[in-house]
Amino acid sequence: MRNLSAILALxxxxxxxxxxxxxxxxxxxxxxxxxxxxxxxxxxxxxxxSAERGHAFWTAAHTGGKPDTPSCTSCHTPDPTAxxxxxxxxxxxxxxxxxxxxxxxxxxxVEKWFGRNCSTVLGRDCTPVEKGDVITYLAGK
Amino acid sequence: MHATSEIKGAPRxxxxxxxxxxxxxxxxxxxxxxxxxxxxxxxASWLNWHVAAGYTIAALLLxxxxxxxxxxxxxxxxxxxxxxxxxxxxLRQLLELRPPHYIGHNPAGAAMIFALFAVLTLLVxxxxxxxxxxxxxxxxxxxxxxALGNNVRGIHNFLAYLLMAMIAAHIAGVVADGRLHKSSLxxxxxxxxxxxxxxLPLRAPRPPQIQAAVLALAALFALSVGALMLLSRMPPLGVxxxxxxxxxxxxxxxxxxxxxxSLLPRASWAALxxxxxxxxxxxxSLPPAAAAEVAAFLQTYAAEDWDTKAANLxxxxxxxxxxxxxxxxxxxxxxxxxxxxxxxxxPVKAKxxxxxxxxxxxxxxxxxxxxxxxxxxxxxxxx
Numbered sequence: 001m002r003n004l005s006a007i008l009a010l011x012x013x014x015x016x017x018x019x020x021x022x023x024x025x026x027x028x029x030x031x032x033x034x035x036x037x038x039x040x041x042x043x044x045x046x047x048x049x050s051a052e053r054g055h056a057f058w059t060a061a062h063t064g065g066k067p068d069t070p071s072c073t074s075c076h077t078p079d080p081t082a083x084x085x086x087x088x089x090x091x092x093x094x095x096x097x098x099x100x101x102x103x104x105x106x107x108x109x110v111e112k113w114f115g116r117n118c119s120t121v122l123g124r125d126c127t128p129v130e131k132g133d134v135i136t137y138l139a140g141k
Numbered sequence: 142m143h144a145t146s147e148i149k150g151a152p153r154x155x156x157x158x159x160x161x162x163x164x165x166x167x168x169x170x171x172x173x174x175x176x177x178x179x180x181x182x183x184x185a186s187w188l189n190w191h192v193a194a195g196y197t198i199a200a201l202l203l204x205x206x207x208x209x210x211x212x213x214x215x216x217x218x219x220x221x222x223x224x225x226x227x228x229x230x231x232l233r234q235l236l237e238l239r240p241p242h243y244i245g246h247n248p249a250g251a252a253m254i255f256a257l258f259a260v261l262t263l264l265v266x267x268x269x270x271x272x273x274x275x276x277x278x279x280x281x282x283x284x285x286x287x288a289l290g291n292n293v294r295g296i297h298n299f300l301a302y303l304l305m306a307m308i309a310a311h312i313a314g315v316v317a318d319g320r321l322h323k324s325s326l327x328x329x330x331x332x333x334x335x336x337x338x339x340x341l342p343l344r345a346p347r348p349p350q351i352q353a354a355v356l357a358l359a360a361l362f363a364l365s366v367g368a369l370m371l372l373s374r375m376p377p378l379g380v381x382x383x384x385x386x387x388x389x390x391x392x393x394x395x396x397x398x399x400x401x402x403s404l405l406p407r408a409s410w411a412a413l414x415x416x417x418x419x420x421x422x423x424x425x426s427l428p429p430a431a432a433a434e435v436a437a438f439l440q441t442y443a444a445e446d447w448d449t450k451a452a453n454l455x456x457x458x459x460x461x462x463x464x465x466x467x468x469x470x471x472x473x474x475x476x477x478x479x480x481x482x483x484x485x486x487x488p489v490k491a492k493x494x495x496x497x498x499x500x501x502x503x504x505x506x507x508x509x510x511x512x513x514x515x516x517x518x519x520x521x522x523x524x
Contacts (some may be wrong), residue, residue, distance in 0.1 A: 066422050085487070088397030089494030112428075114277065119424035 027069035028097075032135055033133045034107065038128035046129065054137025057130055066121030071121065072134075096141035104135045152324075155244055157335040159213040159349060165205055172197040173261075173308070176300070179252055192272060194281065199265045202258065211354035213247035214346035215245035223248040240321055245335055247318075253311050260304050267297040270489045275450050276380075276508060280368075283375025287453045291387050379448020386438035388431050396425065398496040399503030402442035402467050403452040410439040421465070421493075451507045467492040488515050 032049065036101060037047040059078055061070045068087060069075065074106050076084040082090035093100045104110055110131075119125040126134075158166075176194035180186045187240070209218035217471050229249040234240045238246065244252060273281025274290015285293075290433070293439075315326045329335035392450075393399040414436040417425045427435065445458035457466035466472060495502035502509040 068422060077508075085490055086396045087491060089488075089490035089497055090397050112426075115425055116424040119418070119426075120422075 004126070015027060025101075025105055028103075028135070028139065031104050031107050031110055032132055035128040035132035035135070038138075042128065049132040049136040051133070051137040051140050053129075053134045054135070057134055065121040066123075069121050070119070074079060074121070080138050092122035095138050097139045098141060103138065113128070149493055152336045152338050154334040155337050157215045157244060158330055158333045158335060158348075159216055160333065161204070161329055161349075162212060162216040163333060165201055165208065166496055169198065169201050169261075172201065173304070177305070180301070181308065186512040186515075188276075192365075195265055195268045198261055199365075200362070200401075202261055202265070203365065204358060205258070205353050207357045207361065208349075211350040211357065213349040217347065221246035221251035221254065223251055228252045228490065235317065235321075238321060240318070242322065242338055242436070244286075244335065249314060251309065254315065256312070257304075257307060260300055260307065264297065264300045264304065265281050267293045267300065271297050277377040277449060277506070278373040278508065280370075281376040282379065283372065286378055287448045287450060291453075313396070329514040377450075380443065381407050381446055383442050386434060388434045389438045392427055392431055392435060396423070397491075397493055398503055400495075401451070401503065402439045402507040403447040403449060405439075405444055405464070406456045406458065407440055407443040407445060409458055409463050410436070410443055414439065449505060449507075451505055466495075483515065 036046070039049075043112065058072045058076075058080070063070070075086055076095050080096040081094050083094055086092060095103060097103045114126050114131050118124065118130075170193045176191055176198065179194065183190070208216050211217075214220055224373035226339050228248040231240060234508055235249065269279060269281045270285045270293045271290050272279040273283070274285035274287050274295065276282075276290075319325050319327075320513050324336040326335075385399075389402075390399050405413070413420075414432060414472075417432060444452040447453075454471040455466055455469045458471060459465065459470065461470035467476075483489060483498075489497040493505075498514050499511055501508055
């Protein structure tokens with residue numbers, strides 16, 4: 001019985017851990033690893049992604065893009081756990097991985113949306129570091 | 142007929158209007174009021190009430206037709222069938238403020254009844270065609286094209302205004318009769334008893350033939366309902382069966398609700414799909430294969446292939462902004478009275494978010510009944 005209780009307790013802790021973090025995903029790790037490799041290739045001094053830099057990028061007012069959408073928060077709102085809304089009125093599921101667990105697990109989808117939104121918000125492609133930072137920030141939210 | 146210009150002796154009460162005729166009259170008043178109010182005042186989303194009033198009027202007219210043959214004396218058409226000469230004479234005497242007495246309908250009233258019957262019949266018929274042609278709803282959706290419905294709508298509206306003028310004349314006649322004869326036709330139509338001068342000759346009133354009336358009415362109703370049901374089974378005219386393309390639904394539906402292909406003509410869709418990198422100020426680039434599939438789908442089901450209201454009215458695009466549905470002259474005209482705050486507020490946010498108010502926008506139907514303005518904005522906004 002004591003063994004069973006211990007296993008149950010461990011299982012509960014494990015479930016609780018996954019539920020609160022909600023981040024562990026081999027697919028997302030692979031997406032991040034690809035960006036890390038690209039970042040390393042562009043800059044050998046690259047040491048890793050930073051949620052802090054990702055947060056700053058997320059909330060920053062950028063220039064060079066369309067005037068209506070200077071920031072990620074223009075559509076996604078400053079709170080990544082909240083629902084966003086496109087300029088055309090469509091709801092956007094929260095970007096925070098804790099709220100939308102399958103975020104950043106599909107490499108093609110990640111590329112499509114960074115491609116479109118960086119063009120709209122910054123008027124250029126985002127760098128692998130910027131993408132990796134933002135994903136790291138949102139994966140921890 | 143039972144007319145006299147001389148009023149002598151004490152007036153007496155005569156049983157004139159039987160219960161079915163009185164019920165018919167007041168139900169018709171109610172149905173016509175509902176039909177007028179739902180079209181002139183109520184929001185467009187109340188269309189079902191307008192249609193229900195139309196069906197009620199149609200049923201009442203059928204009843205009155207039967208009751209004109211089998212009802213009691215003064216409900217029968219034979220008792221108020223006057224020659225035009227008699228109507229003119231009566232109107233002349235009315236103008237001289239000495240109209241003769243009649244127990245049942247006087248010649249002017251009888252003429253009004255025939256006119257009302259004709260106008261109401263035409264209103265019901267044109268209503269069916271407008272509903273079928275414009276909205277692709279109801280029994281005539283399979284027969285009436287949009288252009289026909291749109292043209293007949295003008296006739297329907299004209300008839301409605303004509304009806305209002307006739308109702309005014311009818312009420313004026315009732316008021317005039319009340320003044321000149323010191324009697325109340327309204328009370329007679331409520332109680333069935335009419336106050337008439339004593340010497341007015343009375344015919345032996347014929348009783349109603351209830352059995353014949355019920356049989357005739359049942360036969361007419363069965364025929365009408367059967368015909369309407371058969372017609373309703375016809376597929377709506379100019380509404381092709383469309384299998385939604387999965388890529389269209391997913392990719393277009395990612396940023397906005399997926400606009401129905403029938404909302405723009407081919408040329409607009411082609412130009413729009415040719416430059417997704419600047420899609421109304423957004424980069425909406427798609428992989429070439431996906432873009433090609435969506436473009437082909439939009440070309441296959443563009444506005445030219447539909448006879449719906451939206452396809453007909455929106456395919457006349459803005460000459461200066463031909464890709465923008467919300468710039469089409471019809472769109473601008475139809476939404477001009479809406480408070481701009483409706484579009485700016487959070488559940489809507491953009492004019493292009495049709496589905497925020499038109500609950501059936503994704504089907505391209507845009508039925509009036511499916512309009513649901515956000516509650517914060519509903520007050521003070523006319524449809």
